[in-house]
Amino acid sequence: MSFSSKAPKGAANFHLPRRTFLAGAATLGSTLALGVRTASAQSGTVLKVGFISPRSGPLAGFGEGDAYVLEQARKALESGLEIGGTSYSVEILDRDTQSDPSRAAQLANNLINDDGVDLILASSTPETINPVSDACEASGVPCISTVMPWEAWYFGRGAKPGEPSPFKHTFHFGFGVGELKQCYTSQWDLMETNKKVGVLLPNDADGNAIRGVLVPQLEEAGYTIVDPGAYENFTTDYSTQIAMFKAEQCEIFNSFALPPDFATFWRQAAQQGYTRTVKIAQIAKMGLFPSDIESMGSLGPNLSSAAYWHRVMPYSSPLTGTSAEQLAAGYEAATGRQWIQAIGASLSLFDVGIAALVASGAPKDRNTVSAAIAGLKTESIGGPVDFTSGPVPNVAHGPLFGTQWVEASGGDYPLDYVVTENATDENLPIQAGLIAYNG
CATH class of the missing domain: 3.40.50.2300 (Response regulator)
Known part of the structure; x- marks a missing residue:
């Protein structure tokens, strides 16, 4: 499988510099204009986005870079969004599962029932993603996830080969078997x-x-x-x-x-x-x-x-405007730690999630947002994401x-x-030959 670094035809693209957020989303037959949130935004126009990942416990490596990514996403969204003629502020509520599946489910339910989130983003491994997705599906809340084989997400949650998808509100993008x-x-x-x-x-x-x-x-x-x-x-x-x-x-x-x-x-x-x-x-x-x-x-x-995800990928974030190399270098400069691939996946979640809210035209309507995700084609810092091309409903391929x-x-x-190899994305440069482990 090969992905082009160019946006696919009909893709939803957006870029948010310091004070202006403009988007053109060609999804579900609609094109939406975004702008700066005005100071007179009406009450009830706050978009709440939950973000759930393992930042402590045995899976903590996956969430090690999330604090940096969350800072970048919040900075990019501080001026808010204008969707369908309505100005929205955006609040990101991040939660740590502590690598516990039961806690992941409880956090999702709390975000849904206590905080009234409009969208949940979940990252990294079935221990986090599957219980969060199940909670969202049961409550009719749109959820997008990444970083686990899609088969473990799709079939691991009860879908059957050859049968219609049992999921209406939960979606996953990334690699599979x-x-x-x-x-x-x-x-x-x-x-x-x-x-x-x-x-x-x-x-x-x-x-x-x-x-x-x-x-x-x-x-x-x-x-x-x-x-x-x-x-x-x-x-x-x-x-x-x-x-x-x-x-x-x-x-x-x-x-x-x-x-x-x-x-x-x-x-x-x-x-x-x-x-x-x-x-x-x-x-x-x-x-x-x-x-x-x-x-x-x-x-x-x-x-x-x-x-x-890798720092040499030839893609940029529509949300923050940063390239893969800039994201990795920024992380290292800010934290003093070596870059990790999870930062690209987490930022990709925000790229895709914000694109979905924009494409919906009605981001406070959960059914409309879920329908928008099902028809979404967009860009991310990890490459194109297309929920319309399978391999099964509710899933988009990734490299x-x-x-x-x-x-x-x-x-x-x-x-x-x-x-060392790039069979699933030939846009990626090969940096070195493979060395035998035993030397």
Whole structure:
């Protein structure tokens, strides 16, 4: 799959500089003009947008950059919006799930019932997104989410293959198993291996979706999958899995474990000699964030990953006007920490969410906003987002591309996060060749 950096025909585009917000949204057959909020905005014209993500707990890496993104979004929206001749101020209510699915659902219900939000944005992993989406669907509140395989979102919440979507108010954009398969096979074909893949897949929404959908596709592509079976999150002893991977001589390893679980597994794998035989270690979740990789010490460099956003992407935010490179550089300057891909995903949520409110023409009408999302084509700092083209209703495709953590040759940080393949978005520059994990 390839995305163009140019806006698709009929896309909703908008840009908000310091004092003026102008938008042209060609969605649902309407074009809407936006302007500065006037000082005489009437009561009842406040748009409330909820934002829910894990900023503490075992999934905290995903929300590490949210404070910076929220600051940028609030600054961009401080002059408000004018939609359909009405001036609106915009209030963003952000909440931390603490990586707890039950808390995620409760936060969503509180935003809906106590705060009266008009739209909820949710980011990062099924543990956050699915309970939030379920709460929104039950209450008829529009919700947009990103950063998890769409299959785990769609089928994990009860949708059935070949049947009409059961969802009217909840929507998701980003990568799916198809992009994972393209990314992984493109990455793994860069190096000669025995094509035996040891997989560590937990008994959760991600693990079950990967086992049920991705594994058969990898087998069809010529890879032998060695699967010791589902394990429970927060397992502490992985000797059985490691013994199987060693016995089967798995030169490729792929994990969808929670970050603490992968760290435990990989240290045990090193102690038991498995890591010395691994040529490619493709790590989801834990492989996304520099702090997690650095915490692995000498076991961190040359771990591979897959990115849903990168600072070299050739896209800009319609909301803030910043390019991908500017967002990453701004984050580093403001925080003193290395950029993380989650900042691009979180800003993309605001790009898409604001575009939906604009396109609706009636942002206080929840049914109208939900209908606008279903017909939305727009741009984001992560690339085009098109809910009209599937792969299933309520879902828009997004890219995923191969990456690797390598020792930096200079600069402020010990590791560089480089793009090694771009099968799902050829607009993305390839930065380096793939290095064998075992050197």
